[in-house]
Amino acid sequence: MAKRIDVSGLTAYYGSHKAIDDISMTVEPRSVTAFIGPSGCGKSTFLRTLNRMHEVTTGGRVEGKVLLDDEDLYGQGVDPVAVRRTIGMVFQRPNPFPTMSIFDNVAAGLKLNGSYKKSELGDVVEKSLKGANLWNEVKDRLNKPGSGLSGGQQQRLCIARAIAVEPQVLLMDEPCSALDPISTLAIEDLIGELKERFTIVIVTHNMQQAARVSDRTAFFNLSAVGQPGRLIEIDDTERIFSNPSVQATEDYISGRFG
């Protein structure tokens, strides 16, 4: 199920503005990799290049290679739609489809792609909602609109929607920044369970969260405002938080930065 991601020499632009510069790293399968760093350093942009969502933005353009088990996502003839089916994404703000019920929201990926059997749909929805630890809370109101749930429930609904299409990799862009501590805990527990099946990459501003949930941590920084963001270092989370090899990382983590 889970696949490894190898990034080499990746540079991303917004129009003529270079947002991230020459990033190379490896994301291990069945593990959680966290991206930390100050705002505007390109964490989210880099995350979006991993499933070709970056080019959806006007003027978005990418150079370099992203290998998913030796297959280049930016190779010739690669269909971005197929890439996004393989690499799912959860966004910062919960964004369930307002016109759809809870059931339809989870089934959206399958229904909208048109490749499903009606008899299987119920099972997939149940499995995904259970996978997102939401089943017990919503099983009696599957046909109610998804926007009626609380923020934390909506975010778990979005995670259920993302895992319903059975991706290989799950990208999460600050999935807890709009949630309270209890909902955050629920999502963090969920990430711990999901990494048994998926490769997970998570962007977070919360360093305790990175330390709690991730196996490896990457620190991004930018040398000055307006300069492109760079990868400073990536290492085992324990090492990054106890004994990082770069001074800037230690400054950022201990709060002496900026």
Add this chain to the structure above:
Amino acid sequence: MSHAVTEKRPSSLKGGSLPRWSAWAVALAATGAGLGISAAAGLDSSIQWALIAALLFVLVNYVLAVRVEGRRQAKDRLATSLVWVAFLLAVIPLASLIWETVSRGLKVFDVYFLTHSMGVVSDTEPGGGIYHAIIGTLEQVALATLIAVPIGVLTAVYLVEYGRGRLAKTVTFFVDVMTGIPSIVAGLFILSIMLILDLQPFGFAGSLALAILMMPVVVRSTEEMLKLVPNELREASLALGVPKWRTIMKVVLPTSIGGITTGVMLAVARIMGETAPVLLLVWGADYINNNPFEGAQASLPLYIYEQYANSAGSPAAYNRAWAAALALIAIVMILNLAARGIARWKAPKTGR
């Protein structure tokens, strides 16, 4: 109201305040004063006393508030009273128009009137009805809508979801130009084609001209509605591996369908009252013609014009004209209510 003036106490958060009924009292007093001044000065136009009353209402409210409540609250009251006066100025013509139409139109407005044509009645005699005109209007407008809505909505989808660069700007520019086309010009455009092809007047020709008038309105309103759909929803759908066209069909359009419907209904209401293109291209008829593709047809606005213009001042024809106007307003209103119902039914749900 001088007793309400209090000493200025800088430490207190409470200031002087006018009682809640003061605005109503001022409105009454201003109306009375307006009437009084007009009577005294011998002004017999109701517009004059109403304007004097409105002016007094705004002024007295402001001065009272300055004296009792202070400058900041007075500005607030000034804005509030201006809004009220503007509201009344906007409502009065509307109310009087509806009142006139209903009171004059009801004289001959009955089932017979709605179900008979003018086929055997001359324009100066009493009797007859508008069945042929209703059929004509509904058919012409329905055909125009069938043409204009798909083209308009698809153009808006192109402009919002795909349009980049010069082509999109050009399309936007020409849509704006189209918004300003006078209806008679749209009619002449189709008429020139009819003359080239040597065709006789028929209902569908009118529909084509009406579609030209309707299209820019549909494009503009749909464009605004599509822009309101949050980008996060598009990204959520794309990130699930849904192709762009399906994202538009299944996520973007359903989310904005309520607003799009309202926009379409406004456009329908706009073309339903058009007379000029119908006069040129459909000609009008006294008999019932159910086929919009052959032969002259009637339409409500054209019927109203003909009853007024061709009847040499016959009261029976004037009554028919008012009743037809009432029918036209009623049809537009029913369609609008239906559209609101659809919009509410289809709008994104928020219940728990």
